[in-house]
Amino acid sequence: GENVEQHPSTLSVQEGDSAVIKCTYSDSASNYFPWYKQELGKGPQLIIDIRSNVGEKKDQRIAVTLNKTAKHFSLHITETQPEDSAVYFCAASNWGSGTYKYIFGTGTRLKVLA
Amino acid sequence: EADIYQTPRYLVIGTGKKITLECSQTMGHDKMYWYQQDPGMELHLIHYSYGVNSTEKGDLSSESTVSRIRTEHFPLTLESARPSHTSQYLCASSDPGALYYEQYFGPGTRLTVT
Numbered sequence: 001g002e003n004v005e006q007h008p009s010t011l012s013v014q015e016g017d018s019a020v021i022k023c024t025y026s027d028s029a030s031n032y033f034p035w036y037k038q039e040l041g042k043g044p045q046l047i048i049d050i051r052s053n054v055g056e057k058k059d060q061r062i063a064v065t066l067n068k069t070a071k072h073f074s075l076h077i078t079e080t081q082p083e084d085s086a087v088y089f090c091a092a093s094n095w096g097s098g099t100y101k102y103i104f105g106t107g108t109r110l111k112v113l114a
Numbered sequence: 115e116a117d118i119y120q121t122p123r124y125l126v127i128g129t130g131k132k133i134t135l136e137c138s139q140t141m142g143h144d145k146m147y148w149y150q151q152d153p154g155m156e157l158h159l160i161h162y163s164y165g166v167n168s169t170e171k172g173d174l175s176s177e178s179t180v181s182r183i184r185t186e187h188f189p190l191t192l193e194s195a196r197p198s199h200t201s202q203y204l205c206a207s208s209d210p211g212a213l214y215y216e217q218y219f220g221p222g223t224r225l226t227v228t
Contacts, residue, residue, distance in 0.1 A: 028122075032215050033215075034213075034215070034216065036219075041220070041221070042203050043206075043219030043220050043221050043222050044157075044204070045214045045219065046217075046218075049215070049216070065218045087155055089157065093215065094221060095139055095215045100145050100162075100164065100215075101147075101159060101162060101172075102159075104156070104157045104218065106155065106156050107155035107156060107157075109155070
């Protein structure tokens with residue numbers, strides 16, 4: 001079945017450094033790729049997303065890149081801050097094809113060290 | 115902040131008890147979802163609904179059942195709780211008619227079965 005692989009499972013960076021999380025999806029029909037941040041004791045919250053007709057999207061310190069040929073997409077966080085510490089999930093979806101489900105990656109626990 | 119609510123937030127209950135986890139949203143979304151989250155972080159879809167009187171099983175087999183009698187309400191029931199049901203349960207909703215395909219998550223219910 002469809003799956004999304006996410007790496008690394010844990011990531012520690014020094015404050016101010018960059019963090020990169022990578023995902024690979026299997027379903028070539030996927031057209032929507034969101035990234036979620038989950039803080040302790042809370043539900044996941046969307047931080048950025050990208051659709052298959054776009055190769056890159058940026059929102060302040062966060063950016064996402066998509067390589068459809070390789071079926072890879074990545075989250076880039078620059079100038080990391082302690083409040084970026086959380087669990088991050090990528091997801092892929094073939095949204096609007098009659099299905100409205102995500103396939104989530106396994107999560108990355110990011111620690112930003114002060 | 116998403117207008118999606120889950121109660122209770124925490125529940126400790128004995129084996130064999132019947133429990134219902136409540137999920138409500140005030141956004142008028144027709145798509146709703148239940149996820150089970152491992153201690154190891156992974157999110158597993160256990161049930162979803164595309165509208166009133168529509169429910170489907172998700173990718174992970176679950177002994178729980180759901181109902182969707184009203185658009186805003188999507189409760190999950192366990193007829194006889196077991197220690198293996200101990201987990202975090204997250205409810206989400208989405209509006210695929212909107213510009214964005216975001217799933218909005220509730221804060222979760224942490225269930226412990228003793």
